[in-house]
Amino acid sequence: MSDGSKTKSASAHRDEFNPFQSMGHQFGLAADLLGLDEGTREVLRQPDRELTVSLPILKDDGTIEVFTGYRVQHNFSRGPCKGGIRFAPDVNLDEVRALAAWMTWKCSVVDIPFGGGKGGVICDPRNLSQGELERLTRRYTAAIMDILGPDRDVPAPDMNTNEQTMAWIMDTYSMHVRRTTTAVVTGKPVAIGGSRGRREATGRGVMLVCREAMKKLGRTPGDTRVVVQGCGNVGGIGALLLHREGYKVVSVSDMYGCLYNNEKGLDMPAVMDHLREEGRLEGYSEADYIDNTEQLELPCELLVPAATENQITSKNADRIQAQLVVEGANGPTTPRGQEILDSRGVMVVPDILANAGGVTVSYFEWVQDRMGYFWTEEIVNSRLEQVMVKAFHSVADMAELHDVNLRTGAYLVAIDRVARVYRMRGVFA
Amino acid sequence: MTETPSDSELLGDIFEDQALPSTPALDEETPFATMMSSFDEAAQTVGVEPAEYQILRKCDREIAFSVPVRLDDGTMEVLDGFRIQHNAGLGPFLGPLRISADIRIVELRALAAWMTWKCAVLNVPFGGAAGGLHFDPRARSSGELERAVRRYTANLLSDVGPERDVFMPDVGSDEQTMAWVLDTVSSHARVTENAAVTGKPTEMGGTKGHTDAVAQGLRVILRLAVDRFDLPPKGMSVIIQGAGTVGGHLARILAADGYRVCGISDVHGGFYNPEGLDVEPILAWRAEQGSLRDCPGDFERISNRELLTKPCEVLIPCATANAIHSKVAAEVQCRLIVEGAHGPVSSRADKILEERGVPVVPDILANGGGVVMSYFEWVQNRMGYAWIMPVIEKRLRRFMAEGWNSVTKTQEEYDVRMRQAASILAVKRVTTADELRGIYA
Numbered sequence: 001m002s003d004g005s006k007t008k009s010a011s012a013h014r015d016e017f018n019p020f021q022s023m024g025h026q027f028g029l030a031a032d033l034l035g036l037d038e039g040t041r042e043v044l045r046q047p048d049r050e051l052t053v054s055l056p057i058l059k060d061d062g063t064i065e066v067f068t069g070y071r072v073q074h075n076f077s078r079g080p081c082k083g084g085i086r087f088a089p090d091v092n093l094d095e096v097r098a099l100a101a102w103m104t105w106k107c108s109v110v111d112i113p114f115g116g117g118k119g120g121v122i123c124d125p126r127n128l129s130q131g132e133l134e135r136l137t138r139r140y141t142a143a144i145m146d147i148l149g150p151d152r153d154v155p156a157p158d159m160n161t162n163e164q165t166m167a168w169i170m171d172t173y174s175m176h177v178r179r180t181t182t183a184v185v186t187g188k189p190v191a192i193g194g195s196r197g198r199r200e201a202t203g204r205g206v207m208l209v210c211r212e213a214m215k216k217l218g219r220t221p222g223d224t225r226v227v228v229q230g231c232g233n234v235g236g237i238g239a240l241l242l243h244r245e246g247y248k249v250v251s252v253s254d255m256y257g258c259l260y261n262n263e264k265g266l267d268m269p270a271v272m273d274h275l276r277e278e279g280r281l282e283g284y285s286e287a288d289y290i291d292n293t294e295q296l297e298l299p300c301e302l303l304v305p306a307a308t309e310n311q312i313t314s315k316n317a318d319r320i321q322a323q324l325v326v327e328g329a330n331g332p333t334t335p336r337g338q339e340i341l342d343s344r345g346v347m348v349v350p351d352i353l354a355n356a357g358g359v360t361v362s363y364f365e366w367v368q369d370r371m372g373y374f375w376t377e378e379i380v381n382s383r384l385e386q387v388m389v390k391a392f393h394s395v396a397d398m399a400e401l402h403d404v405n406l407r408t409g410a411y412l413v414a415i416d417r418v419a420r421v422y423r424m425r426g427v428f429a
Numbered sequence: 430m431t432e433t434p435s436d437s438e439l440l441g442d443i444f445e446d447q448a449l450p451s452t453p454a455l456d457e458e459t460p461f462a463t464m465m466s467s468f469d470e471a472a473q474t475v476g477v478e479p480a481e482y483q484i485l486r487k488c489d490r491e492i493a494f495s496v497p498v499r500l501d502d503g504t505m506e507v508l509d510g511f512r513i514q515h516n517a518g519l520g521p522f523l524g525p526l527r528i529s530a531d532i533r534i535v536e537l538r539a540l541a542a543w544m545t546w547k548c549a550v551l552n553v554p555f556g557g558a559a560g561g562l563h564f565d566p567r568a569r570s571s572g573e574l575e576r577a578v579r580r581y582t583a584n585l586l587s588d589v590g591p592e593r594d595v596f597m598p599d600v601g602s603d604e605q606t607m608a609w610v611l612d613t614v615s616s617h618a619r620v621t622e623n624a625a626v627t628g629k630p631t632e633m634g635g636t637k638g639h640t641d642a643v644a645q646g647l648r649v650i651l652r653l654a655v656d657r658f659d660l661p662p663k664g665m666s667v668i669i670q671g672a673g674t675v676g677g678h679l680a681r682i683l684a685a686d687g688y689r690v691c692g693i694s695d696v697h698g699g700f701y702n703p704e705g706l707d708v709e710p711i712l713a714w715r716a717e718q719g720s721l722r723d724c725p726g727d728f729e730r731i732s733n734r735e736l737l738t739k740p741c742e743v744l745i746p747c748a749t750a751n752a753i754h755s756k757v758a759a760e761v762q763c764r765l766i767v768e769g770a771h772g773p774v775s776s777r778a779d780k781i782l783e784e785r786g787v788p789v790v791p792d793i794l795a796n797g798g799g800v801v802m803s804y805f806e807w808v809q810n811r812m813g814y815a816w817i818m819p820v821i822e823k824r825l826r827r828f829m830a831e832g833w834n835s836v837t838k839t840q841e842e843y844d845v846r847m848r849q850a851a852s853i854l855a856v857k858r859v860t861t862a863d864e865l866r867g868i869y870a
Binding site: 138178179180192371372 | 520521591807867869
């Protein structure tokens with residue numbers, strides 16, 4: 001694991017704002033509760049495989065630039081590895097390792113047959129032309145080809161990579177192996193083997209998890225005010241679907257500010273239309289446009305942080321008014337933030353459960369590609385619902401059994417599944 | 430076809446020509462010319478980039494090879510074998526294996542391209558291919574045929590496979606041929622590769638419902654056409670040219686559905702009765718006697734050409750290419766033509782029909798049931814799980830209806846005839862995939 005610590009609890013000295021350290025902390029907590037032996041712990045802390053590759057790319061100006069790329073496969077006990085590829089200047093091996101582990105737990109919580117993987121290339125996509133990006137993607141794919149494949153490791157989009165990037169990967173891989181292999185990568189365009197319903201999947205998963213958590217709290221959508229931080233693929237779609245379910249969405253935000261209408265709530269379809277046309281929320285007339293520094297503290301019953309990490313911290317957790325927090329983003333709540341919310345009785349549905357809708361539909365895409373037969377959007381959505389509902393309840397039951405919060409419950413479920421499979425398969429050779 | 434133009438006259442310069450799009454001067458009465466001209470038009474309408482257009486005008490790969498065969502008398506003969514793969518943008522290749530003494534590479538190219546369009550219109554994830562073995566199966570023993578098919582397959586081993594190139598039967602090949610191909614591929618690969626061929630016997634992974642798939646697809650199309658063209662839903666009169674795999678099955682299905690089948694034919698001639706034919710005894714006679722000749726019954730005996738110009742609501746040519754040529758087109762008395770065969774309406778006839786206001790449901794949509802069924806077989810083989818008949822029927826309806834809806838939507842968008850709309854849809858889908866995948870290396 002990324003925290004590099006071999007001690008069971010490093011909580012006293014950890015940095016509140018390092019999400020990977022907090023994941024390591026969660027791992028330690030859950031492993032203690034499960035009574036995992038030190039050997040299995042050690043296995044689960046280390047990535048199964050790490051590959052660092054050097055990527056010489058011919059730039060448009062005729063010069064050669066050499067980039068560095070990584071692919072880390074954290075654990076493939078439960079199946080082929082699954083995880084995104086990111087292109088960013090601050091990619092580093094430690095981060096990629098941590099994100100790969102995160103994927104192992106996420107896939108395990110929703111019980112899809114994958115281990116965790118992650119890849120990254122150190123580059124600044126803003127300084128690369130489309131042609132350079134294509135060459136970089138193809139060279140990276142060729143360089144990690146030996147460990148890729150539908151039964152080995154299946155990448156997906158992540159920061160600064162998209163459908164087009166996935167299409168290039170699929171093409172490069174297919175040309176090398178000399179057969180059409182759509183299942184080598186997910187998040188492809190529908191035209192070449194992508195799944196219907198994938199773009200909305202994470203937001204839909206957030207909505208489904210909200211629904212189950214609300215049932216647990218005995219609340220109904222009609223009298224629930226919702227504040228959503230973010231308005232992209234997760235926050236925007238999540239807010240839209242919550243609105244459709246009858247919730248009163250009172251606030252959504254982008255990086256510049258937030259909309260707020262406590263009286264009537266927001267007409268989400270209209271907000272999304274406005275956003276699509278203007279590119280930002282500012283200027284939407286049916287709500288106040290306010291500074292977003294205190295958005296999370298607005299009066300509401302349900303809070304969905306769906307933007308970035310470290311939003312609910314020791315600095316603001318005691319002012320959060322919601323009864324339920326559903327983490328659409330990765331790592332929006334720091335461990336100190338969580339402790340404060342716990343002490344105040346606020347339910348927090350953790351990221352590895354709440355935002356797993358995306359990876360679940362990635363799994364569906366892989367299944368469809370393997371069959372070569374494609375489901376209707378209704379079927380994708382109904383199967384996503386089955387997976388998310390089942391995952392929520394296995395986490396809630398586990399949390400109840402051990403009398404812990406949902407986050408620890410989710411790690412318990414995830415680690416228990418991986419550890420069991422690891423023991424069943426045994427140590428090879 | 431009344432005459433047989435030479436290869437270069439037919440299509441040779443379409444694919445060899447390095448120059449950019451121009452509609453080449455072609456004999457307009459050949460089915461390949463019909464296809465290419467409608468594709469040219471579609472590409473121009475969609476505004477395909479010239480570079481993309483070049484890709485589509487050439488085949489991805491052409492493999493020509495010799496196939497030595499030991500004959501029963503101990504001598505050896507060396508046959509010509511071909512496999513043409515047109516465009517892989519949408520997925521692995523799918524295409525027929527044709528075994529005939531009349532194989533020409535230009536025809537195979539056109540057939541391969543035709544498969545690309547057809548798969549694209551019906552939204553099944555394949556590119557088009559076509560294979561040929563220059564060999565007269567009727568003049569040879571079964572042993573000679575088997576050895577030829579196995580050697581043909583062996584020569585293509587690095588190109589065939591479920592994710593590379595998938596075979597289906599065509600002229601001169603059948604279930605047995607597909608079984609030989611499957612066995613050769615599987616034996617070499619040392620794994621069961623039954624998804625490498627479709628149209629197999631059901632005992633070894635063939636799908637249920639593949640014998641009358643094209644006819645079942647046409648039935649779905651007819652139902653959709655009733656709404657679209659305001660045809661009478663009950664007792665509609667149809668004339669079917671052909672009584673074989675497509676025409677015969679279609680006549681039986683439509684008669685059972687309550688359509689009035691007024692005409693049917695085979696190479697020896699046609700039968701016509703405006704009140705409707707009693708289809709079952711006619712087909713039973715053909716099954717026993719091998720042809721419709723001397724079949725008794727209450728109908729007028731006429732020639733194939735006369736049959737096409739008799740009055741009816743829907744005319745469904747399911748026999749030969751160019752059956753409806755310009756002279757016939759001027760005389761047809763139907764409200765709608767549905768192309769059951771490959772290219773039954775010549776391009777000149779197509780223009781005449783347009784002027785006369787007779788709509789034509791084009792072959793790449795109408796007779797796509799076979800391709801859809803091949804796709805279903807491939808899916809079932811990949812899963813290792815066979816679907817039951819009701820599931821197959823439902824999914825066939827879904828694919829045919831989606832194809833129909835996409836074509837009619839494209840038709841409205843571009844304000845063109847159905848044939849152009851189908852070509853536009855196909856070109857769009859293939860170029861989208863090609864652009865997304867980009868140029869490798």
